[in-house]
Amino acid sequence: MKDFTSTPSPVKHIAEPTVRRLSGYLRFLEAFDAEGHETISSGELARAGGTTSAQVRKDLSFFGSFGKRGLGYGVKDLIASLREILGLDTRWPVVIVGAGKIGAALAQYRGFGTHGFDVVGIYDTDPSRVGTHLNGVTVRADGDLEGDIAALTPRIAVLCVPGEAAQAALDRVVGAGIRAVLNFAPTSLVAPEGVTVRAVNMATELEVLAYALTNESRD
Amino acid sequence: MKDFTSTPSPVKHIAEPTVRRLSGYLRFLEAFDAEGHETISSGELARAGGTTSAQVRKDLSFFGSFGKRGLGYGVKDLIASLREILGLDTRWPVVIVGAGKIGAALAQYRGFGTHGFDVVGIYDTDPSRVGTHLNGVTVRADGDLEGDIAALTPRIAVLCVPGEAAQAALDRVVGAGIRAVLNFAPTSLVAPEGVTVRAVNMATELEVLAYALTNESRD
DNA sequence: GGGTGCTTGTGAAATCCTTCACAAGCTACT
DNA sequence: AGTAGCTTGTGAAGGATTTCACAAGCACCC
Ligand SMILES: NC(=O)c1ccc[n+]([C@@H]2O[C@H](COP(=O)([O-])OP(=O)(O)OC[C@H]3O[C@@H](n4cnc5c(N)ncnc54)[C@H](O)[C@@H]3O)[C@@H](O)[C@H]2O)c1
Ligand SMILES: NC(=O)c1ccc[n+]([C@@H]2O[C@H](COP(=O)([O-])OP(=O)(O)OC[C@H]3O[C@@H](n4cnc5c(N)ncnc54)[C@H](O)[C@@H]3O)[C@@H](O)[C@H]2O)c1
Numbered sequence: 150m151k152d153f154t155s156t157p158s159p160v161k162h163i164a165e166p167t168v169r170r171l172s173g174y175l176r177f178l179e180a181f182d183a184e185g186h187e188t189i190s191s192g193e194l195a196r197a198g199g200t201t202s203a204q205v206r207k208d209l210s211f212f213g214s215f216g217k218r219g220l221g222y223g224v225k226d227l228i229a230s231l232r233e234i235l236g237l238d239t240r241w242p243v244v245i246v247g248a249g250k251i252g253a254a255l256a257q258y259r260g261f262g263t264h265g266f267d268v269v270g271i272y273d274t275d276p277s278r279v280g281t282h283l284n285g286v287t288v289r290a291d292g293d294l295e296g297d298i299a300a301l302t303p304r305i306a307v308l309c310v311p312g313e314a315a316q317a318a319l320d321r322v323v324g325a326g327i328r329a330v331l332n333f334a335p336t337s338l339v340a341p342e343g344v345t346v347r348a349v350n351m352a353t354e355l356e357v358l359a360y361a362l363t364n365e366s367r368d
Numbered sequence: 369m370k371d372f373t374s375t376p377s378p379v380k381h382i383a384e385p386t387v388r389r390l391s392g393y394l395r396f397l398e399a400f401d402a403e404g405h406e407t408i409s410s411g412e413l414a415r416a417g418g419t420t421s422a423q424v425r426k427d428l429s430f431f432g433s434f435g436k437r438g439l440g441y442g443v444k445d446l447i448a449s450l451r452e453i454l455g456l457d458t459r460w461p462v463v464i465v466g467a468g469k470i471g472a473a474l475a476q477y478r479g480f481g482t483h484g485f486d487v488v489g490i491y492d493t494d495p496s497r498v499g500t501h502l503n504g505v506t507v508r509a510d511g512d513l514e515g516d517i518a519a520l521t522p523r524i525a526v527l528c529v530p531g532e533a534a535q536a537a538l539d540r541v542v543g544a545g546i547r548a549v550l551n552f553a554p555t556s557l558v559a560p561e562g563v564t565v566r567a568v569n570m571a572t573e574l575e576v577l578a579y580a581l582t583n584e585s586r587d
Numbered sequence: 588g589g590g591t592g593c594t595t596g597t598g599a600a601a602t603c604c605t606t607c608a609c610a611a612g613c614t615a616c617t
Numbered sequence: 618a619g620t621a622g623c624t625t626g627t628g629a630a631g632g633a634t635t636t637c638a639c640a641a642g643c644a645c646c647c
Contacts, residue, residue: 163579165576166604167604169572172572172576173556173572175575176569176571197556200605202624202625203608206625207604207627210626210627214625215625216625217624218612219613219614219623220614220623221624222625236578236579236582237575241578250472250476253469253473254469254472255570257469260570261570261574264574266574305577328581329578329580329581331577335395336399337417345577347577349568349573350391351474351477351479351480352391352395352480353395355480355550356387356391356454356455357391357566358524358566359456359524360453360455361564362455362523362524362547362564364382383634385634409595420635420636421595422635422638423634423635426597429596429597433596435594435596436595436643437641437642438594438643439594
């Protein structure tokens with residue numbers, strides 16, 4: 150054991166790849182649980198997550214001891230622990246900015262809700278879209294954004310506006326108090342310190358694939 | 369200079385994070401070029417890409433010397449070099465499997481085309497969707513998949529089918545010769561050696577944000 | 588033509604992440 | 618109760634990536 154006298158919280162600093170893997174473990178465990186399994190070994194989790202058993206154990210050991218030696222991990226227990234670690238023991242209200250093709254698809258995506266995220270508002274500048282219904286949520290005018298964020302206190306915003314409008318949309322949601330943003334526009338945004346911005350960039354994903362195909366030379 | 373007598377190709381092995389950053393540089397450079405700038409320094413690129421100037425220079429130095437000391441990098445030259453490195457000096461035909469909300473949004477996404485990827489086919493099992501047009505491409509029956517892949521020789525497939533159907537869809541496109549896949553279903557897939565599968569997982573992205581918010585304790 | 592100010596390219600150091608290897612611990616079975 | 622067979626948890630080693638720091642090079646100006 151280390152000398153933890155100066156760190157009251159048990160968590161020091163977890164790298165993003167680790168958090169991504171934890172999320173992957175959680176997703177597989179939910180399916181595994183639905184199949185009726187009671188326990189799982191680090192090796193099985195590793196195969197599902199595309200990593201190694203040692204990596205799985207290391208990842209989990211950052212947060213405590215969840216397994217039983219000789220047996221493995223209790224599936225339900227591990228799900229609960231991972232949910233708590235990831236901050237999913239509460240539901241997260243989310244706003245979507247931009248009700249175009251991608252914004253609408255996301256608003257109607259049920260996977261959001263089953264993972265603890267609730268779309269509480271979706272906003273668009275186009276008057277012809279305002280007032281339409283998407284999966285129970287009504288599209289509202291973008292002028293309502295600040296007031297709604299103050300009232301509904303979502304902590305995450307998803308940006309689905311055109312690239313030219315993305316930085317302005319980010320500035321607005323940040324100004325309204327949002328500190329975590331998922332950006333679908335293919336623009337790199339600058340955010341103030343303390344605001345986490347993650348980008349989902351289709352072009353980058355395809356380019357990584359193109360690179361892999363171009364350089365598939367060896368083993 | 370190193371001793372390269374045993375490596376005919378100048379590229380040894382580039383980590384995926386590096387490729388991702390290169391893709392980001394390229395995207396910013398295209399916008400920077402459109403604004404009429406002639407040159408850019410590693411520091412400017414770093415700020416846009418959320419990294420450091422040393423990182424930018426290291427990333428580029430894997431592939432050669434593209435800059436001029438005291439001046440920076442020629443924007444157009446660097447764009448051309450990055451395109452070649454990433455394998456974007458040719459166009460990539462792509463097939464989409466699943467013409468639902470996400471598949472349709474992607475098929476109509478113009479950003480695909482402007483980055484060198486052409487949607488040459490989109491497939492669905494639902495007879496009511498087959499025959500509809502999306503951005504100039506007609507939805508075809510999923511039975512046409514193998515024949516079309518043989519005829520059109522796309523090398524990348526994008527999976528937009530429900531989670532239960534994703535592994536089967538992967539197996540089919542791989543069987544038909546595809547070796548690079550972008551998966552939107554929230555399922556972890558197993559692919560044979562030599563096939564690159566990348567997953568875009570909304571739940572994971574949001575969970576990383578939730579984790580960041582939950583542990584936003586320290587800078 | 589020499590000096591000044593910037594910026595690149597790159598070894599070396601530092602940091603971060605992954606893999607290895609094994610003692611410790613649990614269960615089940617004889 | 619003792620033993621056999623797995624599987625976890627974790628220091629230590631190993632690799633990989635990032636950061637540091639600085640010499641070398643170019644342009645512009647006086
Ligand atoms: N369609 C895709 O598959 C896809 C894929 C990846 C990324 N993207 C990106 O996602 C973004 C949206 O794409 P899309 O295909 O949904 O485009 P879209 O044109 O269908 O939708 C954009 C919507 O944003 C609205 N809008 C514009 N400015 C706004 C503002 N300031 N505030 C609120 N709403 C605003 C528009 O009225 C429109 O309804 C783009 O940046 C695009 O590059 C799209
Ligand atoms: N909608 C979103 O915003 C969103 C976001 C992230 C991930 N996803 C994932 O993307 C996938 C598709 O989501 P969606 O919202 O577009 O669902 P959807 O139901 O609108 O579309 C799925 C489509 O796939 C077709 N399909 C089913 N089996 C098929 C097969 N074997 N071959 C070809 N086509 C087949 C269906 O007919 C349907 O048209 C799902 O796995 C979902 O979890 C969706």
